[in-house]
Amino acid sequence: MSDKMQRIPFEKMLTWITKELKEKESIFGVHKDKFYYNETGKSITLFNKKLASPLGPAAGPNSQLAQNIVCSYLTGSRFIELKTVQVIDGEDITVAKPCINAQDEGYNVEWSTELKVSEAFDEYVKAWFLLHVLMKELKFDKERDFMFNMSVGYDLKGIKSPKIDAYIEGMRNASSTEIWRECKETLLSHIDMFDEFTKEDLEDISPIICSSITISTLHGCPANEIEGIASYFLEEKGLYTYIKMNPTLLGEKFVRETLIDMGYDYIVLNGEHFINDLQYSDGVTMLKRLKMLAKKLKLEIGVKLTNTLPTKIINNELPGEEMYMSGRALFPLSISLASKLAKEFDGDLQISYSGGADFFNIDKILSTGISPITFATSILKPGGYERITQMAKKVEKQLDCKLSGINIEILEDLAKQAINDKHYRKELRLVNSRKLNSNLKVYDCAIAPCTKGCPINQQIPQYVVLVGEKKYDEAFSVIAIDNALPAITATICNHKCQSKCTRLDYDESVLIRDLKKIAVLNAQDKFTLAIKSADIRTGKKVVVIGAGPAGLSTALFLRRNGVDVTVRDKKESAMGVVEHVIPEFRISSEMIKKDFEMIKKQGVKFEFSIDENLSLNELKKEYDYVVLAIGAWKPGKISLSDCENKAISAISFLEKYKKQKGKISLGKNVCVIGGGNVAMDAARVAKRVSGVEKVSIIYRRTKKYMPADNEEIELVISEGILLKELLSPISIKDGKLTCEKMILGDSDASLRRSSIGTGEITMVDTDTVIIATGEKIDSHLLRQNEMNLDSNNFPIVNEKLETNIANVYVIGDLKKGPSTIVNAIADAKTVTKDILIKEGLSSDFKLKSSCFNEKILYDRKGILEDPKSIEKEAGRCLSCNKICELCVDVCPNRANVAIKVNGDFASTHQIVHLDGMCNECGNCGIFCPHKGNPYKDKITVFWSKEELENSENKGFFIENIKKGICLIRTEEGRIINYTIGKDTAISKEMVSVIQTCIDKYDYML
Structure with missing residues (x-):
């Protein structure tokens, strides 16, 4: 396999397009339903030419081959910025591969087209002809509604070379070139292929392919060189000219602080570029001179904002040492630079915009008077070219023939809003990667990442479709196959499924947990009433020690599959931490009861308030299988000197609060140490305790790196609880918590940064310290029962969660310490399957097939939208298990x-x-x-x-x-x-x- 692209001959391309359109109703995979038609007839005029849409691909991977340009045009691009050419080309150019990483903010290590300049020219001419044909044949318009803009670099010497000069002259008038003659003759000999495109239309195709040009220079190019290139294009070539400018014009301090503010603190800048690149004052002075020159020549000079931002490669995102950032993280920088320059010229500045443009901001950018607008990273994501259709439709009504300058007030407001717009802040997509551990198969690779990302492999697309159709009973039946605690997980599950949702690469995850809750509220009680206890299918008996989520899930799964199960617990009621620790405002007793009633209806037997020392030898005399699910209740440890016994564990505090219905005393000032969900719960509960005036969460990293769910952190903040970041607690004395100030260190592969002590000390007022740094398991109890433990004092289990003692299993928090409810259910499924296999019994964990409308799923591709209402959430699901692509x-x-x-x-x-x-x-x-x-x-x-x-x-x-x-x-x-x-x-x-x-x-x- 070669990394060299082969160019498709023009005649073959014609055959390909016409045949695919006729047989598949698509062109290069773009379905005709996504073809863009300007229905209002509105347009803009740029360089005295009509544009039916001011949008198009930026010079890059989506505008380097004829088929790329065709796909862009079909979906609504009318301003095509051709990929940059420069004197080093073809075999002489070195591009490290892979060269693109658009996982979130985009990165690339390309510089220009990988083709020879002459080959690139051929591709652009072929595309020029094809777009004219398609415009007529598909009835997009009666006259040319699109424009090509060439991009060249990188210095004046190279631009004046015979190779690049021939390219520029060819783009100014291609009529004498070989490829022009080939395309024209091929179309003439195949004119009978078309219904709308005629010989007259062919003759009317203008050989002037480009009357405008964008200057792309390398980082460090001096101002006089840039001005010289621009003057050359204006004076010698008579071209409308854009100068591509870099975000480095904003200064390193502004760029760095903006990125940090928006959560991209892991991006490492190269300070040298801010020193060596064009400086802002020089750029303004240069533009003023060039504007005067352009006016004299009756041409226009403008800026292309912006070039990509050079950043260091620190986590092997791409090969090499430096890569170029684009996409949503670039938007606040590019729009800020646009605002700054527009103000400098009192709005009288032609701006061609690129830098994080996407569906969510394209109309806002256009409303400032900026046009045209190009994009790259957005269409390198799922949906691809078909994203352009939605953008083109969105801005169509805004089109107003003549460009009349920039509205600096609107632009300034947009620049201010951009920094706080959720679509461009890192928090919207904190997950580093949606990838699964599964190997890509040669065939049948479509998969629902949400299902595989869920520890219990919930059949999510299946029940989401049913909820969307309001078939709640059917939806709940699907949920209940794999989930023993649907009401609880519909309320407080940490929804790992949503961190794998494909829509994260569009906008935001489908609100899967909320859709589950709709099914629970509408169908669970009815489902429970209809349960009939399964017949016992084996003479073997199982005892589950612990009535928390793990133990109860095991009991339900085994009992409904015909196994006799008894659950024992030392507490007076079931559901463990969920019932006795998690506060009522997180999950109501009614929701907990729904799940417990469903488990009881299956025929599970219970023994509560069992105050006995665990003896596996005794239990195995009565039961054939023993499942240990006693959780992790021992207080976690922290290196904290407590001279006044003011520190308490979060779990014991929460349990006491719930048992005593809030009637406890903490003093005025409370500090919670930790950054997980338990810490958030403890802080919110402490805030509700009578007499407490201030609650602070002490965390050694920053908010961004807290392991708690983001929604839990936001709730904490909304309730007036203080987040005291970058503090490591040392001791408590005299009502003060002594802490060392920390700084963030380097990032690891997951982009999580370490914390490093500074030696600087600070004091925080506190009457009570609540430690929420993870509870421990009772390893002593396990050791007493001759269970093998590892070096961390956790039980050693096999892949079926069986210990060294035959038919004795360990699940839930007891296995490796505090985990999640859904992980507990996953353990229960694992153990259930193993016991059923040993007993020769079949399992009812069956995959449910689902009906789906293929057209509806394809229609959803390329459509971005924010979650609006829970009722409409199912309509955002892409059913990736059916169609991935x-x-x-x-x-x-x-x-x-x-x-x-x-x-x-x-x-x-x-x-x-x-x-x-x-x-x-x-x-x-x-x-x-x-x-x-x-x-x-x-x-x-x-x-x-x-x-x-x-x-x-x-x-x-x-x-x-x-x-x-x-x-x-x-x-x-x-x-x-x-x-x-x-x-x-x-x-x-x-x-x-x-x-x-x-x-x-x-x-x-």
Whole structure:
């Protein structure tokens, strides 16, 4: 496999487009439902030319090949900023691979097109012709409604070289070039392919491809060099000119502080660029001179804001030492620079904008008078090119023919708002990666990351669809298959499923937990009433020690599968921490009762207030299996000198508060040490205690790195509780908590930064200190019962959670210390399955199939929106278990293709990879939920025998399509000859894929 893109001949591209449109109602995978039509007839005028939309791809991976430009145009791009060309090209240019990482804020290590300059020119001319054809054939408009803008770099010497000069002259008038003649002759000889595009239309295509240019210079380029290039384009070439400017103009202090304020404190800047790059005052002076020159020449000079921000590579995000940041983290910087420059020129400045532009801000940017607007990172994410359609429709009504300068007041307000806009702050997407531990399969790879991310593998898309259809009884039946505590988890689950939701790469996760709660409130009581205790299917008995979430879940799962189960607990009632510790304002007793009633109805037996020392030997005389689920109740330890016995454990405090209904005394000032959910609970409860005036949470890192759920932290803040960050407690004495001030250290691979002591001491007033740093298990009790423990005094268990004592299991918090409720349920499923297997019993953990409307799911692709109401949340679910195709969405070159196959597959939707259209940018691997890379791991379609032989990819090359003769690299890596219809050693699945490609997708072979 080569990382070199192959250019598709113009005639083949024509055939491809027309055939795919006719047979699949799509072009390069973009479905016709996503084609953009300007329904209002509104437009803008730029450089005396009409634009039906002021939007388009920024110079980058989405504007370097003809098919990329076609896809952009189809979905609403009308200002096409072509990828930068420069004198070093083709084989001479070195681009590290992978070169793109758009996981959240975007990064790249590209500089310009990887093609030769002459090849890039050919691609742009081909695209120019194709867009004219499509405009007429698809009835987008009657006259040209789009514009190309060329981008060149990086110094005046290179720009004046014969190679780049020929490129510029060709773009100014391509009529004498070979590719122009080829395209024109090809269209003329194939004119009968079209219904709307005529010979007259062909003759009317202007050879003036670009009348405008964007200057892209390298970091450190001096002001006089930039001005010289701009003057050259204005005076010598007569081109409308934009100068690309960098965020470094804002100064290192502003950039650094803004990024830190927005939560991107892990981004490491290179201070040298702020010193060596163009300085703000020099840039303003230069622009003033150039504006005077442009006015004299009756041309226009403007700025392109902004170039990407250079940052250091510290966590192997991409190869090399420096990468260039783009996307949502760049928006507040770029728009701030736009505001600063617009004010400098009293609004009289032409600004072409790029820098975190997306659906959520595109209308706001346009309302300032800025136009055109380009984007890159947004369309490198799931939804891909189809995101453009939504943006184009959103701004259509704002279009107003003539640009009339910048409204500096509106722009200034937008710049101020950007820093606090949730869409651009890091908190919106704190998860580092949505990837799962699963390996990417060759076939049938569609998966619901939410289901796999959930410890109990809830069948989330299935019940979300049903809730959306208001089929609450059916939805709850699906939930109850895997979840023994649906009401509790619908209220206080830490919803790890939502950290894997594909919508995180669009906007925000589907509110899965809230949708579960709708089903619970509407259907659980009815479900419980209908339960009939299952018949006992085995003579063996199970005892569960501990009636908390883990123990009760095990009891329910075993009992409903026909096993006799008894639950014992030393407390007077069930549900452990949930019932006795977690405050009522977090979860009501009514919700807890719903789950307990459901468990009781299954026929589980209970023994409470059992005050006995645990003896496994005695228990095994009466029971065949013992499941230990006694939790972690011992107070956690912290290195804190307490001279006055003012420190109490969070768990004991919360239990006492709940038992005594709040009638306790803490004094006026309370400090809570810790950053998890228990710490948040303790702080909120302390705030409710009579006599308490101030509650502070002491944490050694910053709010961003607290392990507590973000919503819990926000609730704490909303209740007036103080977050005292970067403090490490030392001692309590005389009503003072002595703390050492900390600073943040380096980030680890998960982007979590360490805390480092400064030696500086500070005091915090306190009457009571509540320690919420994690409870401990009773390892002494386990050791007494001859259970093997590890070096951390946790029980040693196998993958089935069985200890060294046969048929004795350890689950829940007892296993490794405090964990989550849903992890406890997961342990219960594991143990249940093992016991059922041992007893030769079948399990009722069955996968539910679900109906889905394929068109509806495809319609949701590329559509961004904020959560509005719980009732509408189901409509945001993408049902990734049915249709994924993220690798198709995010590939700029359309090198990954979804095909519909017949054969022995779980799904008719399969992915193939087109080797010739791939440059190994790596973007598909970033967004694939599995481990692996689609461009390496999927069946590859090769366009030459040599490419197959030089690759390690499994795939095929069609040597003779009529005779069905192929060369194949099998899934096992063997290269063999194969003829369609003849017996061979290749798999049935590969045969089906090859046959499908020949029968239905021959245009891409």
